[in-house]
Amino acid sequence: MRQIVLAGNWKMHKTQAETREFFAGFLPQLASLDPARQVILCVPFTDLAAALEATANTAAVSIGAQNVHWEEQGAFTGEISAAMLKELGIAYAIVGHSERREYFGDTDQTVNQRLRAAQSSGLTPILCVGESKATRDAGETEAWIFRQLQQDLVGVDQSNLIVAYEPIWAIGTGATCEAAEANRIIGLIRGKLNHPDVPIQYGGSVKPGNIDEIMAQPEIDGVLVGGASLTPDGFARIVNYQIPVEA
Ligand code: PGA
DSSP: OOOEEEEEEOOSOOOHHHHHHHHHHHGGGGTTOOTTEEEEEEOOGGGHHHHHHHTTTOTTEEEEESOOBSSSSSSOTTOOBHHHHHHHTOOEEEESOHHHHHHSOOOHHHHHHHHHHHHHTTOEEEEEEOOOHHHHHTTOHHHHHHHHHHHHTTTOOGGGOEEEEOOGGGTTSSOOOOHHHHHHHHHHHHHHOSOTTOOEEEESSOOTTTHHHHHTSTTOOEEEESGGGSSHHHHHHHHTOOOOOOO
8 A cells, every 4th residue: 555645845944943933833733634635844954853843743744854875874975864854763764855966966866875874774765756847848757767667777676666746847946747637647657666655746836725626636746846845824724634525
């Protein structure tokens, strides 16, 4: 059975005080959350401890990091290892987000190393893949994503993995990929994986106003949410999405 996974990615937002304030507003809105839904908040490294403390008594919410280094330790100024995250009690880490690939030099090779390091310390990585506008316009979306999967997943245990399809042109732009198209691509991604239960999320301008339509798609197992995960009310609406009942 594929797990439903609804994840927030705060990117470089929120202090510890703001983190505590978020959870004070968010957690009470989970009172009638469907227990089949796993909620994850991927917060800045400096907020991890505060987020763990705030959610210590809430089984429905897990805390994740936004990146992880591939070495266990060493002379890597500014980096954080999987073992350091695991010791804190972190369960998940985003790997290969398009912003890391674009601004911080991540390649398919380093993404692969990060995935394997995360898994070997017992974390579940959330691998992000997705095409740019230029790649889509050139008709190369499928080939681009298949190559990313092929290279990123070498030696990766797919029984402990989440994949997020995030078309770069839809991230932070308000231009959501149409739900049916996201569903189509996610179905193609599933066809390239070797484990049937890998949850595959959609990410890119997910909002309270489009979550119900996105989650109604049969191939889409969850979402990875940037901007709309920053407000307790907005993210609560997203995790409490409702599938419209057919008339
Ligand atoms: P967005 O970001 O929801 O703000 O578009 C998504 C992401 O980058 O994961």
